[in-house]
Amino acid sequence: MKRDIFQAIADPTRRAILVLISSSALTPNAIAEKFNVTRQAVSKHIKILNECELLEERKTGREIYYQLKIDKMKEIDQWLEQFKQIWANRFNQLDQVLINLKTKENEN
Amino acid sequence: MKRDIFQAIADPTRRAILVLISSSALTPNAIAEKFNVTRQAVSKHIKILNECELLEERKTGREIYYQLKIDKMKEIDQWLEQFKQIWANRFNQLDQVLINLKTKENEN
DNA sequence: TATATTTGCAACTGATTGATTGCAAATTAA
DNA sequence: TTAATTTGCAATCAATCAGTTGCAAATATA
Numbered sequence: 001m002k003r004d005i006f007q008a009i010a011d012p013t014r015r016a017i018l019v020l021i022s023s024s025a026l027t028p029n030a031i032a033e034k035f036n037v038t039r040q041a042v043s044k045h046i047k048i049l050n051e052c053e054l055l056e057e058r059k060t061g062r063e064i065y066y067q068l069k070i071d072k073m074k075e076i077d078q079w080l081e082q083f084k085q086i087w088a089n090r091f092n093q094l095d096q097v098l099i100n101l102k103t104k105e106n107e108n
Numbered sequence: 109m110k111r112d113i114f115q116a117i118a119d120p121t122r123r124a125i126l127v128l129i130s131s132s133a134l135t136p137n138a139i140a141e142k143f144n145v146t147r148q149a150v151s152k153h154i155k156i157l158n159e160c161e162l163l164e165e166r167k168t169g170r171e172i173y174y175q176l177k178i179d180k181m182k183e184i185d186q187w188l189e190q191f192k193q194i195w196a197n198r199f200n201q202l203d204q205v206l207i208n209l210k211t212k213e214n215e216n
Numbered sequence: 217t218a219t220a221t222t223t224g225c226a227a228c229t230g231a232t233t234g235a236t237t238g239c240a241a242a243t244t245a246a
Numbered sequence: 247t248t249a250a251t252t253t254g255c256a257a258t259c260a261a262t263c264a265g266t267t268g269c270a271a272a273t274a275t276a
Contacts, residue, residue, distance in 0.1 A: 004120075006117055006120075009118075010117075010118035011233090011234080012114075015114065019190065022190070022191060022194055023194070027252080028253065028254090029252065029253085037235070037236095038235070038237085039252090040236070040237080040255095041234070041235050043253075043254065047254085061252090062251070062252045062253070063243090063252065063253085064253070068194075070194060071195075073191050073195075076188060080184060080188075083126075083130060083176070084185075086130050086176075086178060087178045119263090136223065136224090137222065145264085145266095146266065146267085147222090147223085148267080148268095149264070151223070151224065152263095152264075155224085155225095169272095169273060169274070170272060170273040170274065171221095172223070219275080220273100220275075220276090221272100221273080221275090222273075223272080223273100224269105224270090225268105226267105226270100227266105227267090227268085228265105228268105229265085229266080229267105231262105232261105232263070232264095233262070234261085234262095235258100235259085235260090236257105236259080236260105237256105237257090237259105238258105239255085239256085239257105240254090240256100241253085241254085242253080242254100243250100243251080243252080243253100244249100244250080244251075245248100245249085245250075245251095246247100246248080
């Protein structure tokens with residue numbers, strides 16, 4: 001696979017689409033009406049999001065309703081985890097400084 | 109330049125750089141040695157990351173040490189928040205289904 | 217001083233991207 | 247059936263991107 005979820009959310013239009021279809025399923029035409037681009041441009045974005053497994057699709061006749069498959073979003077969160085740990089550790093280090101200061105106070 | 113943090117993390121090399129300099133500050137040369145690209149390519153990535161305010165730099169003589177400015181990472185987390193709420197709501201809806209089932213059991 | 221090291225900037229290249237137009241397949245309605 | 251609607255796919259284009267080479271500025275070392 002060429003594209004990953006980080007490239008998928010790099011484009012602002014795609015991010016807007018993801019937000020739009022997070023609450024309700026919409027057809028490509030309905031999505032395109034919300035933006036200032038052609039239907040085909042939106043269709044391309046949908047294709048990319050689909051390749052990244054970010055969409056659930058439901059066909060009813062000639063219409064296709066797309067909705068966000070939210071599980072894939074967790075991969076971004078998982079990548080952020082390693083940094084969260086670092087910034088949590090910084091708080092811990094700050095705690096340690098405060099503890100050391102307090103210990104010194106008690107020694108005096 | 110209209111680059112944002114989402115474009116910054118779209119490139120796999122830049123994501124690797126961010127991880128690399130999250131634990132310790134490194135010079136562009138030291139960073140470039142870790143990857144299979146030229147120093148200038150890394151320097152370009154550093155410039156982009158710097159424009160997105162993802163770096164702290166500390167000059168010592170002719171060397172420049174770069175380290176991750178972790179605060180900016182929170183913007184990604186903040187964008188994810190709106191989706192977390194949705195997937196939390198789904199859990200709540202699942203809870204409600206289970207509660208309803210249990211209530212019916214008690215009624216029998 | 218002269219020389220080596222570290223870095224950023226400019227120019228160039230090949231590949232990719234976002235968007236457009238046009239067209240064909242599938243479905244629905246007259 | 248015929249006509250209209252919805253969608254996906256192919257071809258195309260301008261802009262951007264990641265990478266390279268070369269060079270100049272600043273700093274450290276002989």
